[in-house]
Amino acid sequence: MITHPRRITRALLSVSDKAGLLDFARQLASYGVELVSTGGTAKALKDAGLRVIDVAELTGFPEMMDGRVKTLHPKVHGGLLAIRGNKEHAASMEAHHIKPIDLLVVNLYPFEETVAKGAGYDDCIENIDIGGPAMIRAAAKNHHDVAVVVDTTDYAKVLAELAEHSGMLSLELRKKLAAKAYARTAAYDAAISNWFAETLQDDAPDYRAFGGKLIQPLRYGENPHQTAAFYKSPGERFGVASARQVQGKELSYNNINDTDAAYECIAEFDPARTAACVIVKHANPCGVAEGDTLSDAYVKALACDSTSAFGGIVALNRTLDAEAAKAITEIFTEVIIAPDATDEAIAIVAAKKNLRLLLAGGLPDPRAKGLTVKSVAGGLLVQSRDNAVVDDMTLKTVTQRAPTAAELADLRFAFRVAKHVKSNTIVYARDLATVGIGAGQMSRVDSARIAARKAEDAARDLKLSAPLTKGSVVASDAFFPFADGLLVAIEAGATAVIQPGGSMRDAEVIKAADDHGIAMVFTGTRHFKH
Incomplete structure (x- = not known):
């Protein structure tokens, strides 16, 4: 009854x-x-x-x-x-x-x-x-x-x-x-x-409400004792919420979070200009590169930190092709996300039945306006999306030596990546590929040291005589408060630096750069990501 x-x-x-x-x-x-x-x-x-x-x-x-x-x-x-x-x-x-x-x-x-x-x-x-x-x-x-x-x-x-x-x-x-x-x-x-x-361009209305439609209930949250579900918010933004899952196991909470981080980062790289690959682990990029092809970009990105890339998320800015699919599936990967994929690439990925393949239909616009929301005890923190793009910034050379054309290209590349790494962030880059990434440290000096050590580990794995930070450039998501972090980067072999500037000790930091003959540019824009 x-x-x-x-x-x-x-x-x-x-x-x-x-x-x-x-x-x-x-x-x-x-x-x-x-x-x-x-x-x-x-x-x-x-x-x-x-x-x-x-x-x-x-x-x-x-x-x-x-x-x-x-x-x-x-x-x-x-x-x-x-x-x-x-x-x-x-x-x-x-x-x-x-x-x-x-x-x-x-x-x-x-x-x-x-x-x-x-x-x-x-x-x-x-x-x-x-x-x-x-x-x-x-x-x-x-x-x-x-x-x-x-x-x-x-x-x-x-x-x-x-x-x-x-x-x-x-x-x-x-x-x-x-x-x-x-x-x-x-x-x-x-x-x-x-x-x-x-x-009405009202950034702080008296009341805020957010809603979404269920995409799927999840097995659990960040940890097995937490419940979770995935919702789609109003509006259209290409990404994990818009993606069609072609194959693979059900996405987990952490898969979704990490895949979003990877796809937002890859959106910084215009597919009409270059092929690019981002590999993410625990919401931080562990390898990013541009290349002539997706396969080239993937190999370069993997070389940055092949240990962390194991079980990671791979994001691509172009249609996944067979060559890239073969390269990516050579190691254990949790998720591949791309705007689209060829039939041949889909067939190659299909051999790895647990590997999730997501086709998002396009890339999100990194310049688009929007809101991000974070819960805190008893409330919500709401802010506009960080839609500042380095290509739109006026870079100011503040040292006696200006960066070379090659250094400048690498500096822009490194700052694109730094935007998507948890703060404090240090990114070493060379030849349009990351060679060392330091993320989420309480001290910027520690981030610089960790990034340099990661580069040393990668050099050992690749059987190189010296880490690729020798002759690299370095990006910092926020200003150097003291010269010590910069000196760590110089010791690692960096020849040029990109940072927002704005510290009370900018003059001290610039002098350290000049004393070592390296170039430094200021962006005037900070990219904290907590």
């Missing part, structure tokens, strides 16, 4: 997404459910030969004001909100000729999609649904008596229960549908409020 069953005798359907609508409505009608509908939904049902009562017949008022006013009426909301066992409510319904509505099926005007496609202000405003959220909230509040469906994927659940229980729905299902309904209207309102904030 189901608890508190409610027979569905009348349903109001008003949807913008018509997917599955006709089959669902036919099944409802087969249980003797009276169908009430509005506008385009009513037309679609009538055209399919279904008997439908137009909401105007129900209310006695025509749709007006370009459809803005049609369901905002006591005969609709009374039918949704009336408590069936309440004598006073029943008397009001009888006195005002209000009939109960047992099932509400509404999906909202496509506001998020309208914004995502870059529509103008007026079009976005017209796609803000008013009647839909009002009805959804009314039905969800009265879920003891009314079922509300806001997602086409729930049609099957409703029909299954109607079939199992002879046209009745359980309280358990009505509660679940109500919970989803409130979450949907909350996400919808969050999208609208954030769009207004962006339109």
